[in-house]
Amino acid sequence: MNPIRVVLIEDDIDWLNIMETIIGNEDDIVLVGCGTTKEEAINLSKALDHIDIFLVDINLTDNNLDGIYTALELKSSGDWKVLMLTSMSDEDIIQKSFIAGATDYILKKDVHKIPHIIRSIYHEPSNPVEVILQDYRRMKSEEQLKDLTNAEREVYKLIEQGHSRRDIQKKLMKSDNTLKNQIKNILKKMSVSNSKEAIRKVKSGGLW
Structure with missing residues (x-):
């Protein structure tokens, strides 16, 4: 079985190294690219042949919405999944992530769960939660x-x-x-x- 191909977008070098190590220990997940900005994420989406999941930090460049805008642009140009990474449990920020097209999010304190969540959203592409999120996004657009x-x-x-x-x-x-x-x-x-x-x-x- 082909490994799950992941791109990581994170501007904090320490967290970047931590997540590279965690993902690198998994046999069925491979990190195919890393970036630190929205622009690098978009460039990677165009340069790499196949990407399954983007793992994106919400707080890129000290702007709470940079990661959300990154997810929005990624979802408008491809059918890959986007998993948001955040140190906050702010309901409004998380809600905006889902509006932008994120499939799920994970708190940085639970970073050890990343491989499990990556597998979950990869192997269950049509889960009920995703269907609800799609309806919610349509509702927000219609609004x-x-x-x-x-x-x-x-x-x-x-x-x-x-x-x-x-x-x-x-x-x-x-x-x-x-x-x-x-x-x-x-x-x-x-x-x-x-x-x-x-x-x-x-x-x-x-x-x-």
Whole structure:
């Protein structure tokens, strides 16, 4: 059986060494890459042929959300699992990790349990908890559109699908002025500056 291929993203060198040792002692788990920043995580995801699980510290570069944003970008570009590593049990931070797409999290004080959790999420890819998390992420994304009218939602969905303003005018048979006003209202209600920010906010469940 092929070993479980793991990439570790951790900015604390001491913890990096500890986890390298723990994972290195396992016959069925192999550490195929290490990084310390979000950018390095993204680069590794593109450079390595096969990755099963990313193990990501929530507190990269002293910013509580850096690891969460890393998970968000990783999940938007691949189907690998993301296991969050944290020294905090802050409910809000953990909740945001799940919104970003994390499959599970582990406290650093329980670091010896990492191999067990890695095996668990690798061998049970469709467990009930993951299904619940997927529904929760969809709910958080939908929540970003709650203030839009049905007509505005229709416009937003076409924008999200990549249609140009001219295409949307033709599809929905709207005048240029009407469409401009609806897009303006969408951006205002979502508290964003442009369509790209609106899409990113919805896809991230409000994290961005």
